Amino acid sequence: MAAHLVWAEQRGVDGRPGPGVRVFRLGAAVAVASPGLSRRDRVVVAGEADDVVPLVRDVLAEVGPSYRPFGEARLIEAVVAGVPGLVPLAPFLWMETGFPAAEPSPGPDVRWLDRADEREACALFDLSFPHSHAQPGRVGVRRWAGVRDAGGGLVAVAADAWSGGGCGLLGGVVVHPGARGRGLGAAVSRFVVEALVRDYGRAALVVDADNAPAIAAYERIGMRGALFGAAAVSRPT
Structure with a gap:
C-alpha cells in the first residue's frame, strides 16, 4: 500500500487503524478518512481518477465538510474538477524513504x-x-x-x-x-x-x-x- 495511505491509517501496535479512522474503497480507489491528522481532518486517496472522484464525493457526504482530500496532484486536480464545492490548496511534495x-x-x-x-x-x-x-x-x-x-x-x-x-x-x-x-x-x-x-x-x-x-x-x-x-x-x- 502507498506510504501516504499507510500513514493516514495511523495503525497502532495492535495493527488496527487509529481512533476514528475509516477506510473506504471503490474499484481501484482507496480513501482513508483520518481525523485530526497533522491538525486537519483528511481524506487521503490513491487509485485511478475514474474511481477516486466518485469515492471522494461519497466519503465527503458521509464524513462531513471538515475533511480535506489529500493525494497525488493529478488525482486532486480531478477531484476538484469532479466534486462540487471543493477548492484547491497550495501544492506540496510528499517525500519518503525506506533507506x-x-x-x-x-x-x-x-x-x-x-x-x-x-x-x-x-x-x-x-x-x-x-x-x-x-x-x-x-x-x-x-x-x-x-x-x-x-x-x-x-x-x-x-x-x-x-x-x-x-x-x-x-x-x-x-x-x-x-x-x-x-x-x-x-x-x-x-x-x-x-x-x-x-x-x-x-x-x-x-x-x-x-x-x-x-x-x-x-x-x-x-x-x-x-x-x-x-x-x-x-x-x-
Missing part, C-alpha cells in the same frame, strides 16, 4: 530532547516557524531531536509527529536564524528519519512545493518526493 542516506562524518551532536528541552524549543517556533503544524506539546507529536551550539543554546530541532505503524512522519524542522547554513536542519532531519525507518519501516514528510532549499536538503538525506495536492470545501462568503 536514508548515510550520515557524513563528523556531524553535529544530535540527541533526543527531554520535556524541559522541548519547552525551550517553543522559542524557536515563536521566532522562526510559528505556523508549523508540529510544535512541542501538540497532540500527535511524539518526540523531538535537537542540536545545541557551543554556548548550550538549542539551535535546531525536528520531530517524530503523527507517525503510525508502517510509516513515520518527520515534522517541525526549524533552525535558529543565526545558525542557518551549517547543515543543522539536515542533521536533525537525518537523525529523526533514521529513527523513523528503524521504528516504522518508512519515513515521510510534507514540504511546500516552492521551498527549493528544504527540498534539496531532504534529498541529500535520501528522501524522494512527488507532487501532491489537497483541497477543501469552500465556505460561503
